[in-house]
Every structure is written in structure tokens, then in C-alpha cells.
Amino acid sequence: MIAGICGIRPIANMPTDRLGVTTAAEIVGFDPTAHFEPRRLPMLDRVCQLALVAARQAMAGVEAADLAPNRRGVVLGAAIGQETFDSASRSLYADNAKRLPPMTVPRIMPSGPASHVSMEFGLRGPCFATASACASATHAIGLAFHMVRAGMLDLAVSGGSDASISLGFMKAWEALRVLSPDVCRPFSRDRAGLVIGEGAGVLVLEDWEHARDRGATIHAELAGFGMSADAGDLTAPDAAGAAQAIRAALADAGLAPEQVDYVNAHGTGTRLNDRTEVAALADVFGPHLKRMAVSSSKSMLGHCLNAGGALELLAAVLALREGMLPPTIGFREADPECDIDCVPNRARPGALNVAISNSFAFGGLNAVLVVKRVP
């Protein structure tokens, strides 16, 4: 991400002859058999596979004996098994199949990724999935954070996964008329829409003393979480609702707007989102916005939907840890309606102490996380 490498490419994992938009941020060359036993694969939709691979990376270094199993939980963004849903529909309706594979239901269920993570790591505390469209992972992490902070859990595995790039899903997005024909250019005057992505982002959230006592590597401090609902339009974003969520997150963290150095924006690259998000930031941060950096990782990752909030929080965490601002790539032309420093095209060093990560979902569901650098 610091190198500004774009993951958006021509779709390679499926035929595109029936698609109008043929680019996405796909994971290409992922071999499930390199990660899972053959007997286990019939139970795992691609979305579960990606969640598990990310969870393994996050849990590396957490010893089984470190914690009581019922004090560890899992909260992931809800994500249906799109690959299974599509193949089952096709075989039933198009190929007139007489029966479907027995694992069809558990492979599709939106809580599947959370269940598989709990099973693999023996996490026997609360385990569930949150559904809030493109804010699902952010809501998941926020709830997990509050549960750890409240003393309900010593450790939570949280984040989201998404693997929805299928013919049906892409056609549905095409119908919304918000897809870019090529790349994603958030905040650029010539931005042409969003690009669908897939992936998984998983974090381990842990009580501070507990993490310190077991000698864990602490990447950042999760400091605040705020939510709101626009209660207005089904798809159009609302600056007041977004601003309310940002204010709630800062209040939860006990921080003033002037203490924020970096915003990892929702930044979808649609005309409407980006100008509305900038309006919300201007409302909350006022003149301080001129001194902040605001970039969109979707320019590189695409819009990873149920995983987006987790991947973007990770971008903010890494920005704090490395003292580097990740760029908004594909930026070509300033937009008077997006008068911000979007870290155009190249990462650069920055003295960062506090960052926020925004997720503003369809249905008017807003969620914002605040992270602080660990000295």
C-alpha cells in the first residue's frame, strides 16, 4: 500500500463476456488446497477461506494457553457465500439439477466466516456476524472493541471478509450505475465510480494489560468507535449522518477533532460519496481539515464491501505504526468539491498520532473507528 500498487485489474477469475464493467480488485492465483485439507474444503466457501487465511495471520503469535477459551470471541462482518449461492442457483435453475450439495446451506450462511474462525482457534466466547452492508466490518470491530473494553472478553478476533465477484453480483452492481469502467479515482475531479474488490482483513483486539503481560506485539491502540444512521435515502450518503458518526467516535475516544492527523476515508470514488464525505469532514474538523491528510485505500484495494472496513482500519494502523501516509492513487485533477490533501498518488512520511477510519454504507449506516499510535 505504501508503494501505491493498484490491485484493480481486468477480471481474470471468471468469463466477462456478459459484463459491461470488466475490472475488479480480485485475488488472483489463490489456491485453496495450499491452505486447507481436502476433507475440509467442501465446507468452505471462498469467503470463509479468505477469512481463515487472514485470521491465521492475525493470530500468529497468540498461544493457545494464553487465555481462557470462553473469554475469547469472534465478531466478523456478515458475508454470504456468494460463490456457493451462484453455483447452487446455476445448477438448480439453469442445469435443472435434481439435488444440491449437502454443504450448500452452511457454506452460504452469512455467519459462516465467524463460525469457522471460532472453530479453528477454539474461541468459545461470543461469536457472531454483523450486517451493515459496506460498514459491516467496521461495526464488527467496533462492537468487539466495546466488548473487550467492557471486560466481557480478553481477546476478540474481528474484521471481515468478502468474495462476491460473480456474474450475478457484478450485474447487480452494474444496474446501480455506480461502477467505474476502469480504475477507482477517489477525490479526483474525473472520478468515475467505484470498483468492486474482494479480500479479508482480520485483527486481534486485546485488553491492553493482557496483551502487554503476555508480551504481544502491539500495533496500535483502538481508542474509539462511533455509529449513526442517516434515516434518509437508501443509497445516497448524507453528510450530517456521517459527521454524527465521526463526532461519536471522537467522543468515545475522548479526543478533540484537532488531535486527528489522518483520515482513512470511505472514499468510494463516486461523485456523490466523495463530495459528501468531504462535506462531513469539513463540518467536524473545520479549519483543521487543511492540516490533515485524507486518503482512500479503495483506490488500490477496490471496494471490498464486507471486508472494506477491516482492510481500511489496517491501513490506518500501519500508517500510524510506520509513520507513512498511504496514498490515494489514480488521482489526476483537483475537485473544488473535494478540497482536501488526499495524499495524491505517492505515500509520504507523516508524524501521526491519531487516525480515524470511515465506513458509510448503503442504507445510511455509518461507522467510524479511532486508532492511536503506540509510542
Next chain:
Amino acid sequence: MSVYLSATKEAPAPFDDQRAMRMLEIVAKETGIGVAALTPEATIENLGITSLDLTQALFAIESEFDIEIPVVPHRTGAEFTTIGELVAHVLTVLDKPATPATVATVDQPA
């Protein structure tokens, strides 16, 4: 191609077209706004048409005429400023001779 372009430039006001009137009826039905208010100069914003309603209307127009209305480049989410622009865009699609699905060679030098 050049003939086609000059023809659209010299075309009369779009709403003289029967197909345009049908489009307006569809927009009216999808948005709940009376046809009389849907003048060429009326702006989508001033009419209070949300992006969702506009998308629904475009979808209904596609169904009516059995066409696909391509997204206007760089204007996703706010493709048209006025009703006149919307109608003109759809008319260019309707008047376009049938083309293969891929038009990537159109912009290449001869």
C-alpha cells in the same frame, strides 16, 4: 460516423419525439412527478429526483425499449443535469445502429 454525429447536432428539440414522450411518462411514473414539470430545461436536482429514483427510471426505460443505456463516463451517480440531457442521451442510444458488444476499436486511429 460523421453523418450520424452531425445528424444529432441538428436534431430538433428532443421532446418532439414520440419516444421521448414515452420516456417522460416512465420518469413521471417512477418519480411521482407530473409529466408537465419534466421540461427539457428542468434540472434533476431542482425536481428533487434522487439518484435511486433516477436509476429506477433508467432501468424502466431500458426495459421499455429493450436497450442498455451506458453509464455516462465520469458522471456516475449524477449522470444528467437536466431532463433534456437524459432524453438526448437515451435517444442517441436508440438511434445508434446495432453494434457488436465490444466497441474498443472505435477510438483507435484508422
